[in-house]
Amino acid sequence: MPLLPRSISDAIEALSDLPGIGTRSAERLVFALLKNENGLEQKIGITLQELKKNLHECEQCCHLAEEPLCPICQDSGRSDKQLCVIASPLDLLALERTHEYRGKYHVLHGVISPLDRVRPEDLRMDSLFDRLKKDVPEEIILALSGTAEADATALYLHDELGKIFPGKISRLARGIPSGGDLDYLDAGTLSRAMLERRAFD
Amino acid sequence: MPLLPRSISDAIEALSDLPGIGTRSAERLVFALLKNENGLEQKIGITLQELKKNLHECEQCCHLAEEPLCPICQDSGRSDKQLCVIASPLDLLALERTHEYRGKYHVLHGVISPLDRVRPEDLRMDSLFDRLKKDVPEEIILALSGTAEADATALYLHDELGKIFPGKISRLARGIPSGGDLDYLDAGTLSRAMLERRAFD
Numbered sequence: 001m002p003l004l005p006r007s008i009s010d011a012i013e014a015l016s017d018l019p020g021i022g023t024r025s026a027e028r029l030v031f032a033l034l035k036n037e038n039g040l041e042q043k044i045g046i047t048l049q050e051l052k053k054n055l056h057e058c059e060q061c062c063h064l065a066e067e068p069l070c071p072i073c074q075d076s077g078r079s080d081k082q083l084c085v086i087a088s089p090l091d092l093l094a095l096e097r098t099h100e101y102r103g104k105y106h107v108l109h110g111v112i113s114p115l116d117r118v119r120p121e122d123l124r125m126d127s128l129f130d131r132l133k134k135d136v137p138e139e140i141i142l143a144l145s146g147t148a149e150a151d152a153t154a155l156y157l158h159d160e161l162g163k164i165f166p167g168k169i170s171r172l173a174r175g176i177p178s179g180g181d182l183d184y185l186d187a188g189t190l191s192r193a194m195l196e197r198r199a200f201d
Numbered sequence: 202m203p204l205l206p207r208s209i210s211d212a213i214e215a216l217s218d219l220p221g222i223g224t225r226s227a228e229r230l231v232f233a234l235l236k237n238e239n240g241l242e243q244k245i246g247i248t249l250q251e252l253k254k255n256l257h258e259c260e261q262c263c264h265l266a267e268e269p270l271c272p273i274c275q276d277s278g279r280s281d282k283q284l285c286v287i288a289s290p291l292d293l294l295a296l297e298r299t300h301e302y303r304g305k306y307h308v309l310h311g312v313i314s315p316l317d318r319v320r321p322e323d324l325r326m327d328s329l330f331d332r333l334k335k336d337v338p339e340e341i342i343l344a345l346s347g348t349a350e351a352d353a354t355a356l357y358l359h360d361e362l363g364k365i366f367p368g369k370i371s372r373l374a375r376g377i378p379s380g381g382d383l384d385y386l387d388a389g390t391l392s393r394a395m396l397e398r399r400a401f402d
Contacts, residue, residue: 001276003297004268004290007256011248017241019233020226022234032220033252033264033289040218042250049246051234055208064235066206075202090232091203096204 008034008155030058060131061091062107062124071103079103085128085157087111095143106131111144111153120156132165139168146174146189163185209235212242228299261332263325264290273306280304284338286329286358288312288345296344304342307332312354321357333363333366340369347375347390 002009008030016026055062058067065071069194072078072092082103092105108123133184142157144150158169175193176185185193203210209231217227239341248321258264260272266272273279278281283304287293293306309324343358359370376394377386386394 001278002272003294004272005256005265007252007254007267008265011245011252014241014248017231017244020229025221027294027315028221029219030252031289033249034256041252042217043218044212044215044340045248045250045252046245047208047215047246048234048242048249050401051208051212051231051242053208053245055206055235064209066208071203071205077202088232090228093204120266167342 027065036053057124061105062109063092063105069162077102080135081138082141084141084143087150087153091143091145103137108153111147111149112156113149121188123153125157125160128158129164132161135151136165137167140165140169142169142171251318258308258310258325261311264293264306276305281336281344282339284340285344287343288351288354292321292344292346306340309354312348312350313357314350324337324354326358326361330361330365333362337366338368341366343370343372344373 004012007132010032011024011033012023013046015021015029016023016025021029033044052064053065056066058065058073060073063068063070063072065073067074079102082101083106084101085093085104085106085108086095087108087110089107092107095101095105106124108125108128109125110118112118112120112123140161143153144154152173163167174189174196176182176189180191205213210236212231213224213227216222216230217224223266235247255267256265257267259266259274260269261274262271264271264273266274268275270296283302284307284310285296285304286304286307287296288309288311290308293308294299296302296306307325307329309326310330311319311324313319313321313324341362343355345355355372362370375390375397377383377390383391
């Protein structure tokens with residue numbers, strides 16, 4: 001015998017398919033929605049059903065967009081002198097939160113990962129190389145994460161870009177995170193921080 | 202300038218209105234849905250829009266139901282000799298996970314809380330008292346939580362039930378949780394566990 005009406009258990013089952021949401025969390029969310037009197041379940045339901053409509057990749061940078069160009073490529077206030085290569089739109093949001101970068105982006109939509117059968121041609125690298133034929137920035141920043149796959153992707157891109165791009169290619173600094181305790185850090189991070197230490201000025 | 206297409210930022214905004222889901226979590230969920238190729242965003246969208254349709258409280262126990270009686274009240278395999286009074290359907294799910302209880306329930310939909318302006322008449326107490334006029338169990342178990350409001354509600358119910366119900370009224374045992382370290386426990390829990398200690402048999 002089921003314990004819950006089908007509409008409730010259907011919603012719990014659907015929400016628990018989300019990454020990081022287990023059955024217990026899904027139950028709490030659904031009962032919070034049942035208590036909610038502002039129609040939040042309708043708001044979420046409608047926005048999710050509309051989520052992928054009219055959505056495609058920006059012609060220039062492969063970020064997600066509803067128009068041919070994404071909001072960032074449309075923004076004339078952003079510099080074309082720097083091009084930041086990232087793995088996903090989430091990384092774009094993270095970088096924008098720093099307020100340190102005012103250039104453009106190129107979204108690869110993944111990193112090279114033989115185990116997951118992601119090869120260079122599965123990523124948006126060709127569109128990056130094509131883009132560099134038209135617009136040549138002064139600097140390309142490979143802002144990929146610290147995983148082995150991201151490192152391999154950065155190395156591959158550095159080699160390929162070196163053949164066609166004469167400008168500066170940089171990567172994010174490696175080191176200890178702000179606010180972190182040394183004794184909790186893994187040895188890999190700490191050894192990179194030691195190797196890449198900077199003059200104290 | 203927005204960083205994301207409107208359909209994405211609308212979905213992030215809607216999901217971040219859920220309790221316990223901040224903007225960063227909502228971003229991760231929406232981008233997971235964008236990557237999902239099984240139509241999970243449609244499944245969640247549809248189930249949430251359908252969630253409250255045909256849903257009301259069970260005529261007998263006030264649990265949520267699509268039919269006049271909830272699945273538990275319809276279940277002839279469950280005993281009518283025990284009636285477990287709980288604050289919410291989530292507590293019903295938690296109790297059912299224990300597999301220790303095979304009686305019926307009554308869902309109050311809250312606890313008395315003067316600060317939140319929840320009075321006894323805002324809860325499903327009258328329907329409990331009415332129910333006891335027709336079906337008299339052998340035992341009523343007040344399975345309310347350990348908060349001050351739940352304690353006050355249990356005390357109130359105990360007094361009111363005492364006027365009309367001749368059977369046994371019990372409450373959940375108080376004590377140390379399974380697997381818990383004594384030195385991490387709050388003094389209130391530990392003093393109740395000491396006061397209500399049991400013979401070692």
